[in-house]
Each structure stands twice: as C-alpha cells, then as structure tokens.
Amino acid sequence: MKPKKVTLSSIATELQVSKTLVSLVLNGKADALAINKLTQQKVLDKARELNYKPNQVARGLRMGQTKTLGLLVADISNPFYARITRTIEHEAEKAGYSLIVCSSDESKEREIRLLKTLLNRQVDGIIMTTTLHDPKILQQLLPHRFPLVLVDRSLAGFESNFVGVDNAISAENAINHLIEIGHKNIGFLTLTPDYISSLSERKAGYLHALERHSIAVNNNYILQLDYLKIKNKDYSQLYQFLLDYPEITAVFSANNNLAVACLSIAKTLGRKIPKDLSLITFDDVELFEYTAPSVSSIAQPLEIIGQKSLQILLQQLKNDNFTLQKEILSTQLNLRESSCGIK
C-alpha cells in the first residue's frame, strides 16, 4: 500500500487542465494573469482535497535556489552558538528559508568537508564561524561572490561580510579593570587554535592593556589550552598552570568554556575566587550570574549578532550588486563577584 505521491500533474489530470495552470494558481500568480476565479477555486479545492504538498526539491532544482541556508559553527552545543543559532533560525524561517546546521569542532578538515556538503546541497548562502587560517582555501572552495557571512571570526586576506564584536577593546577594558583594582600578575587563558581572529584580538587587547600600564609581559602567564581537552573536561593543563604560577592573582579567560574550567580547578585546588584569584571571562552564560562566585563577563549581543548576520545574507541574496558589509558590535562588561581587588 503505497501512498502514491500527489504532484502537480495529479491535480492537473484530475481537473483536466494543464500543469501550468495549477502551478500558476498555487503560486499566487493567477490573479496577475487574470485567470478565471472559478478555475482558481477548483484548483485550490482539489489541491486541498488531495492534500498536495509542493515538492521543494523539484522546485529548487528548477528555480536554481533551494531556499536553504547553511549555518556552520564551531559547536552547536556551546550556548554561545546555540543562542545565535536560535535567532538566525527564527529570522530565516520568517523569510522562508530553512537552515542546515553543522559543527566543525574547530577542525579544519571537518569544516572543509561540511562546507563542500553545504555547497553540493545548493544552499543559497552560508553563515559561518570559520576555523580556517588560510584565505586561499575558502576562496577556492566558494564560488566567486557566493553569499557568505563570517560571524565571530574574520579571516585576514579574505574579503567577505562580517559580523562580530570589538574583541580587542572589550578585552582591554576588562584587563584595565583588573589592573586598576590592583592586579599585576594577570594570566591569559586561550584556546587552540589561537590564530582565530577573535581569540588573537582578545590577546592583543590583553597585551595592550599591560603595555599601557607599563606592566612587563610574562609569556608564561599566557596559557593556550587544547580545545578538545577542554571540551572533554580535561582541565589538567590549567591545573598545572595555576600550580606553577601561584603569583598570578587574576586570570582573563577568552571564552565561556575556559571560565568553567577555572571554576572547576579553583575548587579542586582550594583557591578561593575572588579572594585568591580574580576572574573575568569573555562570553556571558545565563548561569554565570548564579555561580559561586558569580562570574564577571563580557557579554556579546547574541541576538543582534544573529539578526545582523541573517539580514546581511538576505540582502546579498536579493541584491545582485551588493557591497560587502562589516558590522562590529559593542559588548557589555558585567562586573560580578569573581573580579575584585587585591586585599
């Protein structure tokens, strides 16, 4: 018992009219062509009766656009990306687009593979947080002027739309605050791969703040943690780091996962935050307000990032002669309990 597909032709033959007519009516182009109201109604009725579902794949093939967008993030389970995704998805749906979501896990190979898949699937555009380093790769992967928005991370040497925040300034402000309340030995925690623009900009902000306050940079205070280890809650590198440099009184963590690592290790080491160790992190997470202690953080405007990204993408999709757009948004520094002065 096969539910035999109901297609345009089904309707057409049942009604003894042409597929064209049915297509026209069902796409609302009937009025423009002044097609008989009665005929229109018959088509509409029959479509409903047979429970007709337009095949979007056929439509996509024919029209050369699938009304599908690709969203390629580092890790959809990270609340940072999850929340951006939500906004994008909702806005996309409003505009009639569906979203194919995938996570690269900060792996170049994976990213390239996923990108190819998206292109083969003929998505109309892509929003992505690239983990690539070499602009050439993206250039040769993507067709010329393919609608693309880079989010969170830009790629030097690769011209494209971009939506992100002022990472350097935000980090610098936070570090300034730590310095002003008396900290001199400030650790900087970042992730692999650290050539990622958002991370390196945050580091630049850190360095700049030290420089401005004539504090010598101690490279030992800069720790780069392995992304996958952090993901798997292996915090041993951080543990050793805090043991090795007990003189560090404050750390700045470059993303939310690292802040969690800090909370965890501080707990096991018995180092009290903020008495023994102050903490400010990039990225805000809902629960940072309720942790012990609550975590000072740099909050990115996630909803706006999502909205802007999609908006730019849709603009490029519409406009044929479209000029690339860059949107650098401001962050907000939420000072909470985890950052306080030296006694």
Place this chain on the structure above:
Amino acid sequence: MKPKKVTLSSIATELQVSKTLVSLVLNGKADALAINKLTQQKVLDKARELNYKPNQVARGLRMGQTKTLGLLVADISNPFYARITRTIEHEAEKAGYSLIVCSSDESKEREIRLLKTLLNRQVDGIIMTTTLHDPKILQQLLPHRFPLVLVDRSLAGFESNFVGVDNAISAENAINHLIEIGHKNIGFLTLTPDYISSLSERKAGYLHALERHSIAVNNNYILQLDYLKIKNKDYSQLYQFLLDYPEITAVFSANNNLAVACLSIAKTLGRKIPKDLSLITFDDVELFEYTAPSVSSIAQPLEIIGQKSLQILLQQLKNDNFTLQKEILSTQLNLRESSCGIK
C-alpha cells in the same frame, strides 16, 4: 562574469563520452561494470580539473531521497536540546545525512508549519520533540509509516519510535529523597503546556511519591509557569508563589529553566537555598555544579538519547519492514548542595 556551472554534461562533452559513463565512474559503480580503468581515470581527472561538484538537489529529485533529516526541537538554545542536537548532527554526518534544524517554541501552530516545511523539503526522516496533544494531527500530517522518532515526549494514541527517559520513576526518586530528609510541604514547578508527556509523567512521579508517604496533595503547591514568560525571564509567577506559600520547604522543578528561575527568585527574596528552601531539578546543566548552592539534578543521558534516536531512524530508513522501537533510558540523580534536610 558568470562562473558557469560545471555539471555532469560539462565533463561528458569535454571528454566526448556520455553522461552515463561519467555518472557511473563518479559514483564508484564503474568497477562493477568493468569499465576501462583508463577511461575512469580520465573522468576522475577531468572532474577534479573542472572542480566538479555533484548537485545533490538534482540527485535528490531523481533518487527520491535527499539524504537530509529534519530535527524539530522545542528550543535549540536550551542546552538540553543543543547537546542532543550536537550528537545527532555528528552521527548523521557520519552516515551521510545533513540536518535541518528548527525550534517550535512549544507552539503547536509553529510546529505544524515547520513540520510541513520539512516534509515539503522531502527530508528522509524526522526526529522531533512534539508539543502536540492530538495524535490525529500528526497522523494526517505525516505520510503513513514516515520515518519518525519522537524524542523526550511521546504522544498518546500515536504509534511511533520513541526515545526518552523514565520520567515518573526519576521524579519519584527525587521526591522520595526530599521526603526522607524531612520535607513535607514540597512544591512542584512545571511549565505550559503541561500535557506534554515528559512533564505529566514527572508530575505523576511527584504525586505518587507523596501518596506513598501518605502526604496529602495540596494542589496549591503545584505551579504551572508560562513557557514564554520563563523564556523571557519573567519570574513573577514564581515570586508570588513562594510568597504565598512560605510553608513550602522544598521545590522540585520540572526542567532546567525553572531551576534557574528558582535560583533567581530565591536570591531576590532572600530565601537561602537549601537552608530555607531545598531544590532538586530535572535536567542537568554543566554549571549546576558550580552555582551557589550547587543544584541537585536529574541528569538525562543526552549523548545516548541522541545516538539512539538517530540510530533508530537510520534503521527504519534502511529496513522496509521495520517495527517501531521504544527506548526508555535511565537517569542519574546528582545530589548536590541545594537539597538537604530540614533543621
């Protein structure tokens, strides 16, 4: 300057062979047909040279399968769904499937609309957390025997694959614990719509535990919060609830968002958890271990839920005569600081 598409025919004409041949070679069916190794190599080389990308949309239309799955959850930004999504996405990718992700926001209308979209897009199967109440609607929306896995929530009267946890038992265990450590007036926090199977099962577990301990049920102690208000951090209902019933010494929250609400309101009300108010919640979130106080929770095996769901879906996709599968997994009760006895 148009980048002129490179298709099967491009390769075929350039090589003076037929599309058939090219297709066969590119799909690895050449060896089976004993096609000239040399010819094969020529095709492969030319494909690489022209940077050929197979059009999956055309392929999908022709083959009647798009290698795309739909994932419809309540809210992708909720870590509970985000983490399940991640597993599903990774496993799907391994199997050659892409994932169209969408969030229903617990709205029936939205869910129905999204479901239709997914079907129109010819996804090969769907994994979803339904917010529907009426099995009829799903029945008439979905083709007979359409590959579908319900996750987290089942739908009475609708036969389908299912993956979830033993909600009633898990909740009952948690409530038992609260009772055993001396609590009598225990509040139960749930969400709209509360006919959702997982929520109603949790409530049943709550009621059952009370009954087992001969504690009279006070319906005033059961609070149903509005999903959208909670989503927007409007916790006023909960605020009023805790004010109205100060005799409540412990609350059980039916999901992670409600636990956050409790932390927030307890803070504003100056009620100390767990001294003044004990708390156990369904769903574990990474940071519940580090909140003040750390939150006791019922952790669901998210990775397994994701894996099982996809696995079942893929099985049905393969097997034509496939029998529906139900998978009820166990949870883990993590007792932390937020639940302790009455002084």
Place this chain on the structure above:
DNA sequence: CTGAAAGCGCTAACAA
C-alpha cells in the same frame, strides 16, 4: 564496455 533516452516534479517562455 559504452551510449541514448526517459523522467524525478516543477517553472517559464512561448503559443494559441
């Protein structure tokens, strides 16, 4: 071993 041709379901000239 290789090619011709049909057709998946839909849209859009172009006719009538």
Place this chain on the structure above:
DNA sequence: TTGTTAGCGCTTTCAG
C-alpha cells in the same frame, strides 16, 4: 485565459 514544451542535473533501464 489556458496549454505546449523544454529543460534544471542527475540516475538508470535498456540497447548496442
């Protein structure tokens, strides 16, 4: 006002 026809790019009988 409606119908005919030609594909979109691909796979797949069926011939040769």
